[in-house]
Amino acid sequence: KSVIHNLWRGEVSATMLSPRLQKAMKDYMSANKHRVAYGGRRRVRQNGQEVLCELKRHARVRVLDGTEPPFSRLGWNxxxxxxxxxxxxxxxxxxxxxxxxxxxxxxxxxxxxIDSHEAVLRFNAAPTGGYENDILATPKHHFNTSSLYKDITLVAWDPAPYTVNLHKWYKSPDYNLFTPYVEHRLHYPKQPFYILHPKFIWQLWDIIQANTQENIQPNPPSSGFIGIFLMMALCEEVHVYEYIPSLRQTDLCHYHEQYYDAACTLGAYHPLLYEKMLIQRMNIGSQQDLKRKGKVTLPGFSTVNC
Ligand code: C5P
Known part of the structure; x- marks a missing residue:
């Protein structure tokens, strides 16, 4: 619980985590699965506006457009x-x-x-039916299998090596997303479906590390952080719910399954704790909204002058 209080204030350190999570973090550090070698400097920006401008300047949403090998050779354009x-x-x-x-x-x-927003980003096919009161009202979006994902844009990503070798990545992705992607595109050509470019993913990682005093996990940022950035690029204002936990904070990993692990909220593989600290610094919403609703309000990049 005290980690959460410190998150609300924007002052966290790995030393506040349980010994089990600290050990998991250390193991990921020494495994360095994606062979991260950070060459940048550290300039920890405390000011929210500065963090915002650094993100706006140094990261750009990028998707696979099929123009680079091996994807060009495979007709992905x-x-x-x-x-x-x-x-x-x-x-x-x-x-x-x-x-x-x-x-x-x-x-x-x-x-x-949540439903009053023009666009809503969700993760990993989280169910909505039965949870309308807490996450959204479904009546407008009643899908059957044929119109499944109608009006929904899909975005997927997978960690590539830090040096971004697309050939190596294509040969051995963490999760084989390429085959299902091709199949889905052929079956539902009208549904927008993108794969994020690994360069973009590691750009975000670099910015999190640059703004953190401690060494962060050498693994990609969580889908949560990637999604927040994506929406800041697409929207004038972004409202993030239960990323930085509210007073309702629980070890229950997901609302839709009975699995308890603090790592889901505080991170083990992903540098989640540090991502959250960065997002906290950019919050323009009230402390009350943060604690009661677990809500962070962020300006979209198009609205900030840097
Ligand atoms: O677990 P899942 O990948 O579906 O969650 C999506 C994102 O939501 C995570 O990448 C993480 O950023 C955030 N999350 C969280 N706390 C949880 C569960 C998810 O911050 N308990």
């Missing part, structure tokens, strides 16, 4: 959606929601508020 992800809504959405699947969203009664 015709497989990927014609419309770039960055121009999803023509211009941009007004307000957007990012909803983590954290257990703390249960009993939040945030469903209506």
């Amino acid at each position: 015709k497989l990927v959606p014609a419309q770039p992800l960055e121009q999803l809504n023509g211009a941009s959405f007004r307000t957007c929601a990012v909803v983590t699947s954290a257990g703390a969203i249960l009993n939040s009664s945030l469903g209506k508020e």
Whole structure:
């Protein structure tokens, strides 16, 4: 619990984690699975506006567009959606929601508020039916299998080596997302579906490390952080729910399954604790919204002058 209090204040350190999580972190550090070698400097920016500008300047949403090998050779330039992800809504959405699947969203009664946003980002096919009161109202979005994912844009990613060798990545992804991606594109050519470029993923990692005094886990940022950045690029204002935990904080990993592990909220593989500290610094919402709703409010990149 005290880690959460420190997160609300924006002052966290790995030393505040349980011995078990600290050990897991150390193991990931020494494994260094993606062969990360950070060559940058550290300039820990405390000011939210500065963090915002650094993110805006040094990271750009990028997806596989099929123009680079091996994907060009495989005809991916015709497989990927014609419309770039960055121009999803023509211009941009007004307000957007990012909803983590954290257990703390249960009993939040945030469903209506979340549903009032123009666009909502969710993770890993989290179910909505039965949880309408806490996460969203479904009536508008009743899918059957044929219209499954109608009006939904899918975004996937997978960790590549830090040096971003697309050939190596294609040969041995963490999770084989390439085959299902191709199949889905061929079956549902009208549904926008993108794979994030690993360069973009590691750009985000570099910025998190640059802004953290401690050595962060040498693994990609979590989907939560990647998703928040994506929405900041697409929306004028982004409301993030239960990423930084509210008073409802629980070890329940996801609202939709009975699995308890503090690592889901505080991180083991992902540098989650440090990502959250960075997001906390950029929060323009109130402390009350943070504690009661688990809500962080962030300006979209198009609205900030850097
Ligand atoms: O676990 P899953 O990948 O579905 O969650 C999506 C994102 O939500 C995570 O990458 C993480 O950033 C965030 N999350 C969290 N606390 C949890 C569960 C998820 O911060 N308990």
